[in-house]
Amino acid sequence: xxxxxxxxxxxxxxxxxxxxxxxxxxxxxxxxxxxxxxxxxxxxxxxxxxxxxxxxxxxxxxxxxxxxxxxxxxxxxxxxxxxxxxxxxxxxxxxxxxxxxxxxxxxxxxxxxxxxxxxxxxxxxxxxxxxxxxxxxxxxxxxxxxxxxxxxxxxxxxxxxxxxxxxxxxxxxxxxxxxxxxxxxxxxxxxxxxxxxxxxxxxxxxxxxxxxxxxxxxxxxxxxxxxxxxxxxxxxxxxxxxxxxxxxxxxxxxxxxxxxxxxxxxxxxxxxxxxxxxxxxxxx
Amino acid sequence: xxxxxxxxxxxxxxxxxxxxxxxxxxxxxxxxxxxxxxxxxxxxxxxxxxxxxxxxxxxxxxxxxxxxxxxxxxxxxxxxxxxxxxxxxxxxxxxxxxxxxxxxxxxxxxxxxxxxxxxxxxxxxxxxxxxxxxxxxxxxxxxxxxxxxxxxxxxxxxxxxxxxxxxxxxxxxxxxxxxxxxxxxxxxxxxxxxxxxxxxxxxxxxxxxxxxxxxxxxxxxxxxxxxxxxxxxxxxxxxxxxxxxxxxxxxxxxxxxxxxxxxxxxxxxxxxxxxxxx
Amino acid sequence: xxxxxxxxxxxxxxxxxxxxxxxxxxxxxxxxxxxxxxxxxxxxxxxxxxxxxxxxxxxxxxxxxxxxxxxxxxxxxxxxxxxxxxxxxxxxxxxxxxxxxxxxxxxxxxxxxxxxxxxxxxxxxxxxxxxxxxxxxxxxxxxxxxxxxxxxxxxxxxxxxxxxxxxxxxxxxxxxxxxxxxxxxxxxxxxxxxxxxxxxxxxxxxxxxxxxxxxxxxxxxxxxxxxxxxxxxxxxxxxxxxxxxxxxxxxxxxxxxxxxx
Numbered sequence: 001x002x003x004x005x006x007x008x009x010x011x012x013x014x015x016x017x018x019x020x021x022x023x024x025x026x027x028x029x030x031x032x033x034x035x036x037x038x039x040x041x042x043x044x045x046x047x048x049x050x051x052x053x054x055x056x057x058x059x060x061x062x063x064x065x066x067x068x069x070x071x072x073x074x075x076x077x078x079x080x081x082x083x084x085x086x087x088x089x090x091x092x093x094x095x096x097x098x099x100x101x102x103x104x105x106x107x108x109x110x111x112x113x114x115x116x117x118x119x120x121x122x123x124x125x126x127x128x129x130x131x132x133x134x135x136x137x138x139x140x141x142x143x144x145x146x147x148x149x150x151x152x153x154x155x156x157x158x159x160x161x162x163x164x165x166x167x168x169x170x171x172x173x174x175x176x177x178x179x180x181x182x183x184x185x186x187x188x189x190x191x192x193x194x195x196x197x198x199x200x201x202x203x204x205x206x207x208x209x210x211x212x213x214x215x216x217x218x219x220x221x222x223x224x225x226x227x228x229x230x231x232x233x234x235x236x237x238x239x240x241x242x243x244x245x246x247x248x249x250x251x252x253x254x255x256x257x258x259x260x261x262x263x264x265x266x267x268x269x270x271x272x273x274x275x276x277x278x279x280x281x282x283x284x
Numbered sequence: 285x286x287x288x289x290x291x292x293x294x295x296x297x298x299x300x301x302x303x304x305x306x307x308x309x310x311x312x313x314x315x316x317x318x319x320x321x322x323x324x325x326x327x328x329x330x331x332x333x334x335x336x337x338x339x340x341x342x343x344x345x346x347x348x349x350x351x352x353x354x355x356x357x358x359x360x361x362x363x364x365x366x367x368x369x370x371x372x373x374x375x376x377x378x379x380x381x382x383x384x385x386x387x388x389x390x391x392x393x394x395x396x397x398x399x400x401x402x403x404x405x406x407x408x409x410x411x412x413x414x415x416x417x418x419x420x421x422x423x424x425x426x427x428x429x430x431x432x433x434x435x436x437x438x439x440x441x442x443x444x445x446x447x448x449x450x451x452x453x454x455x456x457x458x459x460x461x462x463x464x465x466x467x468x469x470x471x472x473x474x475x476x477x478x479x480x481x482x483x484x485x486x487x488x489x490x491x492x493x494x495x496x497x498x499x500x501x502x503x504x505x506x507x508x509x510x511x512x513x514x515x516x517x518x519x520x521x522x523x524x525x526x527x528x529x530x531x532x533x534x535x536x537x538x539x540x541x542x543x544x545x546x547x548x549x550x551x552x553x554x555x556x557x558x559x560x561x562x
Numbered sequence: 563x564x565x566x567x568x569x570x571x572x573x574x575x576x577x578x579x580x581x582x583x584x585x586x587x588x589x590x591x592x593x594x595x596x597x598x599x600x601x602x603x604x605x606x607x608x609x610x611x612x613x614x615x616x617x618x619x620x621x622x623x624x625x626x627x628x629x630x631x632x633x634x635x636x637x638x639x640x641x642x643x644x645x646x647x648x649x650x651x652x653x654x655x656x657x658x659x660x661x662x663x664x665x666x667x668x669x670x671x672x673x674x675x676x677x678x679x680x681x682x683x684x685x686x687x688x689x690x691x692x693x694x695x696x697x698x699x700x701x702x703x704x705x706x707x708x709x710x711x712x713x714x715x716x717x718x719x720x721x722x723x724x725x726x727x728x729x730x731x732x733x734x735x736x737x738x739x740x741x742x743x744x745x746x747x748x749x750x751x752x753x754x755x756x757x758x759x760x761x762x763x764x765x766x767x768x769x770x771x772x773x774x775x776x777x778x779x780x781x782x783x784x785x786x787x788x789x790x791x792x793x794x795x796x797x798x799x800x801x802x803x804x805x806x807x808x809x810x811x812x813x814x815x816x817x818x819x820x821x822x823x
Contacts, residue, residue, distance in 0.1 A: 039451045040423045058776060080784040088780040091449075095773035098781070099722035100715060102698065105568060109792045114711070114782040116790050119572065123792070127568050136563050144722060147321055158781060174449045177321045177477045179517040203451065206522060242453045247480060247522050247539060254543045269522050273529055276546065335736050359742035370769065371730065372737040374761030384758075385742050418765065432741065 002027035003197055004051055004166070009065035010221075011046060011055060020046040022221035023065070030165075031195040033188075035212030035229065037205060039242040042218035044201045048168045050074070051199060053082040069166075084115065087164035091171040093151035096158070097143045104146075104154055105130070105139040111162040129161040133187055149180025156187050166197045174203065185211070209233050209246045209267040217243060234265035248272040285310055286332050286362070286440060286471075291341035293327055301327040303495045305341070311439060312469040314462060316482045316503070319492035320517040325475045328492065329442045332473070333362040346439065363433035367444045369425040372432070378420065379413040382431050403434035406461045423449050427457065434461075440471045447478040459485050483507065483521040483537045491516045504535035574796035581623040585798055586700045588806055589691060595813045597687040600680050602820050609679035613637075616686045620693065629693045633686060641682040648674030697721060702795060711789055715778070727767060734762050 005028070011021045021043045028034060028051075036044050049055045056063050057079040067074040069085065077085075090096055101107040105126060112122045130139055135157055138146065143154055152172060159167070169188065173181040185207055191198060192211060202208055208215060208229065215232040217225040219241065225232055232238075234249050251272060252265040261279035266272035286309040293302040302324045309315055309332075317325050330336040331343050334350040343350040345361045366372055375381040382403055386396045404410055407427040412420050417428055426446065433441060446458055462472050462485060476482060482489060482503055489506045491499040493515045499506055506512055507520040508528070520528075520537070527536035532545050576583045596616075600609045620629035654669025701714040735745060738758045744751040745759075 039453060040449070041421050052780070054776060054779075058779070079779070080782065080786060083779060083782040083784060090773070090777055090780075092773060095770060096777045098715075098719065098778060099726070099774070100698070100718040105571075106792055111781040113789045113791060114785050116785070116787045118790055119792065119794070122790065123568055123571055126792075127563065127565070130568075131563055139564060140567055144725070149321060162782065171449070175445075177517075178479065178519045179320055181477075182519070203449070239452070242451060244452045248526070251523065251526075251539050251542060254539055255546070258543060258547055260543075260547060269525055272522075272526055276526070276530065330736075333740055335740055354744070354746060355739040356742050356744045356746075359740055364737075364740040366733070366737045366740070368733075370766055371734045371762055372741070374758050374765075388743065436742065 003030040003070060004028040005066075005068040005071075006050075007066040007068070009050065009063070009067055011050060011064070012062045013046075013059060014061045016061070019221050021050070024221070024223055025065075026216070026223055026226070028197065028199070030197050032213040033192045033198040033200060033211055035208035035215045036199060036201045036218060037203070037208060037215060037243060038218035038224070043221040044218050045170055046221075047218070048088070048170045048199060048201060051166075052086050052088050052168050053077055053079060054088075057082070084162070085164060086166040086168060087159040087162060089152075089155055089159055089167065089169045089172055091174055093148045093155060093175060096155035097146075097151055099144060102142060103139060104135065104141050104143050107143040107154060108135075108157045108161050111158055115162065125161055125163075129157045132190070133157050133160070147180075149176050149183065152176060152180065152184055153187065156184070160187075160191070164196075167191060167199070169198060169200045169202075171201050171203065173207075181207075203244070205233060205244050206246050206268075209249075219243075229267055230264070233267040285344075285346065287342075287344040288328075288331060288338075289342045289344070291331055291338040291343060293331060293336050294339045301495060302331070305331070305497055307490065307497060307500065309440070309471055309473060311471055312466055313471045313488060314466055314486055315471070315473050316486040316489045317473065317475045317492060318477070318479070318482060318489060318506075318516060318518055319498075323492040323516065324495040325492050326444060328497075329364070329444070329473060329475060332440070332442060333364045334358040335364070359436070359438070361438055362440045362442060363436050363438040364442045365426075365430050365433050365444060365446065367448070369422075369429040372429050373417045373425065376416055377413065378409060378415055378417050378428055381417055381428055382413075382435050385432065386435055399435040399437060400431075403431040406434055406464055407431040408457045423451065423454055426450070427454075430461070434465075438470070440473065441465065443472065443474045443476075445475055445477065447476055447481050455481065479507070479519055480521050483524070491518070493517070504537050507537050508535040571792050574794055576796070579622075579624055581619065581694055582625075582696075583796075584802060585795060586695050586703045588798070588802055589695055591806055592809055593687045593691045595809060597684055598813075599816070600683045602817055604676065604680075606675045606679045609676075609683040612683045613679070613686055616690050619690060623694045625693045629690060632693070633689050636685060636689065637682045640685070641678045644681055645674040645678040648677055698793065699795060702791060702793065705789075705791075711783070715783070719774075723767075723770075726770070727763065730766055730770075731759065731763050734759050734766075 006024050006026045009021055009024045010019050012019050036047065038044055046055070049059060050067055053074050055061065056075060069077060098107060098110055101110060108129060109122050109126045112125060117125070130136060133153060133156065135153060138150060138154065143151065146154065173184050176184065188198070188200065189211060200212070212229050214226065215229050216223055217232060217238065233245050234252070235245065236253050238245050246267050248266045248269055248271070252262050252275070256262050262275055266275050288305045288307040291302060291305040292300065294300045305328060317329065319325055327336055331338055332345065334353060334355045337351060345358055348358065348361070350358055373381055375384055379400065382400050383396055386399055404413065407430050409424060409427050409431060412424065417425060420428065430443070430446070447455060450458065465472055486503050489501060489503045490497055491506055491512050498515055499509060499512045507524045513520060523539055523542050524537040527542055527545070534541070534545065536542050536545055596612060600612055617626070617630070620626045649666055649670045650664055652667065652670035652673045653665070654667030656668035657665055658668055658671065659666040697718055701718050705711060705714050738755065739745050743755050743758055745755045
């Protein structure tokens with residue numbers, strides 16, 4: 001069943017001279033994690049803004065075609081309905097902290113206050129998310145004094161507590177160090193296991209290779225390619241078009257060039273190891 | 285040469301951010317500084333251009349003790365590109381932004397033109413010169429601030445997280461730029477979290493943890509030092525991980541070396557025949 | 563998991579200091595009284611007494627240090643300035659001291675004393691209120707009185723924005739210094755450094771505000787329903803009610819007495 005549907009969608013930001021999205025048609029299914037990659041200015045963030053309805057509810061500009069969320073046109077959704085339907089996690093850890101709460105616990109509960117959830121339920125749901133994301137050590141801290149990585153985890157918790165079925169996550173780790181990045185991806189992994197529908201924009205293709213069910217490649221406002229991670233992220237020609245592929249995939253290509261055994265091009269470390277070990281054994 | 289001698293740095297509130305730093309950066313060297321957030325990387329590089337003054341110890345930049353100079357004076361030697369370009373840009377066109385400090389220093393127009401053109405060429409922002417910097421996409425705005433610093437033609441350039449938010453094209457521009465700078469004998473000091481970038485473009489790596497320098501070594505030695513990886517909370521490049529798990533020797537971190545090692549070590553890998561090719 | 567902390571939100575969060583725990587509206591009521599007294603009395607001795615009283619209240623509330631630091635900085639600055647201006651320039655007949663064309667008169671000194679203590683006393687009420695009242699309690703009250711959540715958010719977040727802007731201006735200052743712009747030294751150089759610092763600060767503030775607006779929208783800020791609160795205030799204790807009633811009656815009596823006199 002298609003859950004989010006784009007039909008010949010084009011969009012131009014106000015005062016912009018080029019189309020940020022140009023005739024995009026795609027169906028997103030329920031319960032899958034979509035990895036969205038591509039060079040900067042390819043249309044990735046615009047897609048996120050559109051699916052969440054920030055376009056056209058917040059950004060004006062020219063929108064053509066149809067964006068359907070659960071069968072209903074984005075223009076017909078009220079903005080506040082979308083905020084209960086679709087969660088959004090942003091790139092910048094600093095802008096997502098409300099700045100009005102004194103503790104992380106209160107910060108996480110803020111969305112529930114806005115939804116009118118009663119106090120007892122609010123406390124239980126916040127506790128649940130805190131435990132789930134292992135934020136116990138942070139709950140008494142002032143959110144305005146946290147590090148970038150901690151803030152990003154709190155931002156995830158603040159959205160997850162609202163329990164959306166669809167999550168749009170736009171480059172969540174671009175400003176984080178490797179250990180915070182790993183923590184954020186642990187969260188994304190847990191959300192995937194909960195069968196949430198996730199649109200994830202991420203430059204780190206190693207992580208997309210690990211977690212995505214489908215990969216969309218954006219180029220100049222269009223979906224240039226899409227398919228399974230194994231099909232897309234093994235393609236060497238993407239490199240020439242300015243899109244990274246995992247280093248193990250490049251390794252696979254180089255091994256093939258040297259006539260070394262490779263059944264298929266690996267895209268994750270474990271696949272690469274498996275292939276190498278198997279290749280070695282075949283001929284022992 | 286930039287020299288940090290037994291430097292400790294504490295904030296006015298008493299919080300110690302760097303302890304016992306000893307580091308020498310020679311002309312034309314390229315150094316990556318890695319480590320977890322909070323390890324003290326940024327405070328350490330800010331000692332090099334005197335945004336931070338050492339609490340104890342000395343920082344010497346080409347013979348100038350930073351304690352005896354202003355930041356503006358040291359800026360003639362050390363250029364510093366901040367992480368967030370938006371905290372710096374204020375002119376109404378990209379060209380004006382790049383030229384601002386050159387005019388501030390009252391250089392003659394010929395020199396200004398030459399420096400601007402060179403800086404703009406290295407950073408690949410030629411097409412944007414007449415635009416308002418705020419209309420330039422974020423990932424390219426970073427290159428505007430890099431161009432600003434390059435135009436100053438300082439012998440040392442510090443880049444704070446240049447790879448954040450950059451795509452493949454941006455990474456290519458960065459690596460070409462660093463090569464060109466090195467050919468000119470200028471040093472590049474880069475703070476980064478991108479370990480693949482470090483493995484591909486740096487030979488010397490300084491790892492920091494808990495306010496201190498815990499290792500100053502070649503990239504392959506650093507990524508094969510289990511203790512450093514644990515302490516600095518970094519992740520080695522995937523190629524290195526694979527080589528380790530296969531039990532290969534030789535501190536491999538690059539694809540080519542891994543392919544070579546596999547083909548040499550296990551002749552059995554090579555099946556021959558072109559049927560394996562697509 | 564610190565359940566004790568999590569469940570503490572079920573009860574009003576009391577500090578066990580009766581001034582701090584007082585309802586923000588009760589405190590507002592009492593401070594309005596203290597605010598009006600100096601205006602009606604017009605005597606610098608009363609003003610000074612009230613100023614001393616503020617220090618006592620701050621002491622009992624356990625915020626003496628914070629209050630004193632803020633108040634002294636303000637009181638010394640504004641109070642002295644107002645006093646000096648009045649003392650120097652108000653004409654009068656009893657000359658105390660003559661300096662070139664400036665005549666310091668008894669009337670000037672009296673008027674300066676009166677006016678400066680009045681302003682300092684009135685502002686003391688506001689500063690004291692801001693110190694002994696948690697902003698979130700105040701916003702909770704005005705939301706309960708019917709103010710929209712957006713208004714209370716804007717007011718509350720502006721406190722944090724001031725801190726954030728301060729931080730941002732430090733980074734901008736650093737980045738311009740690193741570029742070679744002299745920010746130390748003579749006035750001319752400092753003025754020259756003004757635009758490179760204010761420009762990014764202004765634009766940064768705008769773009770931060772926009773980003774935050776969208777991020778808060780993702781947290782369902784635009785829901786058209788009545789929001790709930792994780793923290794709440796206790797209902798007014800009887801003792802507090804009694805104090806309020808007594809204080810208001812006494813105040814009205816006092817004002818009537820002054821008007822009659």
